[in-house]
Amino acid sequence: MYVAVKGGERAIDAAHAWLAAERRGDTGIAALSVAQIREQLALAVNRVMAEGSLYDPDLAALAIKQARGDLIEAVFLICAYRTTLPRFGSSRPINTGDMALTRRISATFKDLPGGQILGPTFDYTHRLLDFALMAEGEAPLAAPPPPSPPHRGGGEAPLPATLPHLDTPVPPSPLVGEGWGGGGTPAPVPHVTDFLNRDGLIQSEVPSDATPPDLTREPMELPASRPLRLQALTRGDEGFVLSLAYSTQRGYGRTHAFVGELRIGTVAVEMDIPELGFAVDIGEIEVTECETVNQFTGSRTEPPQFTRGYGLVFGQTERKAISMSLVDRALRWKELGEDFIGAPAQDEEFVLMHADNVQATGFLEHIKLPHYVDFQSELELIRRLRAEAITQREAAE
Amino acid sequence: MTSHTATFDRKTWMGLLARAKPERLAQLFPELPAHELLRPPEIGAVMVQGRAGGAGSAFNLGEMTVTRCALRLISGAVGHAHVQGRDKPHATRAAVVDALMQTDQAAALAAQVLAPLQDEERVRRSARAARAAATKVEFFTLVRGEDQ
Incomplete structure (x- = not known):
């Protein structure tokens, strides 16, 4: 029951003034600029963009600054702002096959066309605190090392159409011309699942351009279609999606996932402009994509084959994309004719109704x-x- | 092909203008000719879609900020722009260039604005690709027991 109560305005004003001062911290220390947050806390910015469902690094950086680094509060600010924007329309589905890669790894094939590209990763770091970063004036950045010479072959990169199957020797990378600054725009690198697809060993995806449901516009309806689940997962709380994914690995809805491919890079966003009658690029975004290849021994309705889980998230957000693909796969039990074993990650209602951290925070904190x-x-x-x-x-x- | 003789179709130049850094575009094309706004620059959002499995059903990934603008030059040429971000002068400038590219000034503008944007984008992309290539793993197989 709610009863209007008056009073407390003075206390609230004083609390907000103090909050502003606390946000600024010690004024003897230089203030952070939004550009500094955008450039130097880029992974926090990415998380806020992904969970706030709005790709705009400057706004996400501003939200982080205003929220004193509380990322869920920053997501809340972005969501609130997003709802004030008129919607101009929808893009065409982005083509991740044309991604300009900064990272691309596969846990299933060592030698794959296009190669394994580590990119700017925390992997293989020793996780030791780097006290040099604490010292005044950072050490100058190291120049990137030159690429190592190709082990075999060399010369021109082959055309993608001439790429051999995986069971034949691997050609030099078609990603870029070898050497520095060589060549033009690199050729697209094929998806790993395409190779398995060619042999019919993996469940195939059926392309559909049906207008997907949008849970930011209509209330969520269950049972949910896969497009709706993917939208809920890509904007879901990273911690929640991570824990669910981890639970499937520990046996609560085991799906035997391998990372078939993880890629990070930029893709063009293209939209049909009615006034023009054709589609144009309206910008470029960075995304992380994870495709899992899952062991599947067959079910009542499906033959033994590999199945797939999919993760696609704004920004460089590797942990989230992998988590999303595991949970996506676990939620697909019905269409693949698997048994529901009561695992939380299989339970669509449980997953979808609890993934939104702004909603969760709102309900949780209202009790105070x-x-x-x-x-x-x-x-x-x-x-x-x-x-x-x-x-x-x-x-x- | 040198950039000075490059020709651009409308789709290409609109993409270049949309992806350009607002400051850079303003530098290359500082003075806006007289124009009438048909749709004043407006900030909004576009829902970006992905595909399940990279190839299947479309789904909503999230929105991105976009600014759009439509205008008419004295000559009657109409220009449109949809550019990423929330920079209204960027959208206005892109729409002006789009309109001018449909006039007899196209060749001059292509050389003055579009070619530099395209060259710079190409350099930026190949530098990044080269940086990625430097992190490419070169596997080599150690001598195995049965080889000895």
């Missing part, structure tokens, strides 16, 4: 707001029950 009247009635109820209980006990004695 005044509930004086609610509580007053609870208090009266407990007093009456106690009185009755005591009366009955005395009567029994």
Whole structure:
């Protein structure tokens, strides 16, 4: 029950003034600029863009600054802003096959056309604190090492159409011309799942341009289609999606996932412009894509084959994309004719209704707001029950 | 092919203008000719779609900020722009260039604005690709027991 209460304005104003001062911190220390956050805390920016469902690094950096680094609060700010924007339309589905790669690895094939590109990764670092970063004035950045010479072959990169199957020797990378600054725009690198697809060993994806449901516009309806689940997962809380994915690995809905391919890079965003009658690039975004290849021994309806889980997230967000693909796969049990074993990650309602951290925070934190009247009635109820209980006990004695 | 003789189709130049850094475009094309705004620059969002499995059903990935603008030059040429971000002068400038590219000034503008944008984009991309290539793993197989 809610009752309007007045008063407290002065206290609230004073609290907000103090919040602003605390946000700024010690004024003897230089203030952070939004550009510094955007450039130097880029992974936090990416997370806020992904979970706030709005690709705009400057706004995400501003939100982080305003939220004092509380990322969920920053996501909240972005979501609130996003709802004020007119929607111009939808893009064409981005083509991740044309991604300009900064990272691309596969855990299933060592020698794959296009090669394994580590990119700017934390992998293989020793996770030791680097005290040099703490010292005043950073050491100059090391120049990138020149690429190592090709082990075999060399010369011109082959055309993608001439790429051999995986069971034949691997050609030099078609990614870039060898050497520095050589060549023009690199040729697209094929998806790993395409190779398996060619042999019919993996469940294939059926292209569809049906207008996908949008849970930022319509309330979520269950049972959900896969497009709706993917939208909920890509904007879901990273911690929640990570934990669910981890639970599937530990046995709660085991799906035997391998990372068939993980790629990070930029893709063009293309939109049909009605005034023009054709599609144009409206910009370029960085995304992380993860495709899992999952062992599948067959079910009542499907033959033994590999199955797929899919993760696609704004920005360089590797942990989230891998998590998303595991949870996507676990949620597909029905269409693949698997059994529901009661695992949380298989439970669509459980996953989808609890993935949104702004929604969760709102409901969780509302219990700290005044509930004086609610509580007053609870208090009266407990007093009456106690009185009755005591009366009955005395009567029994 | 040198950039000075390059020709551009409308789709290509609109993409270049949309991806250009607003400051750089302003540097290359500082003075805006007189124009009438048909749709004043407006900030909004476009829902970006992906595909399940990279190839299957379309789904909504999230929105991105976009600024759009439509205008008419004195000559009557109409220009449109949809550019990433929230920079209204960027959208206006892109729409002006789009309109001018449909006039007899196209060749001059291509050399003055579009060719530098394209060259710089190409350099940026190949530098990044080269940096990625430097992190490419070269596997080599150690001598195995049965080889000895």
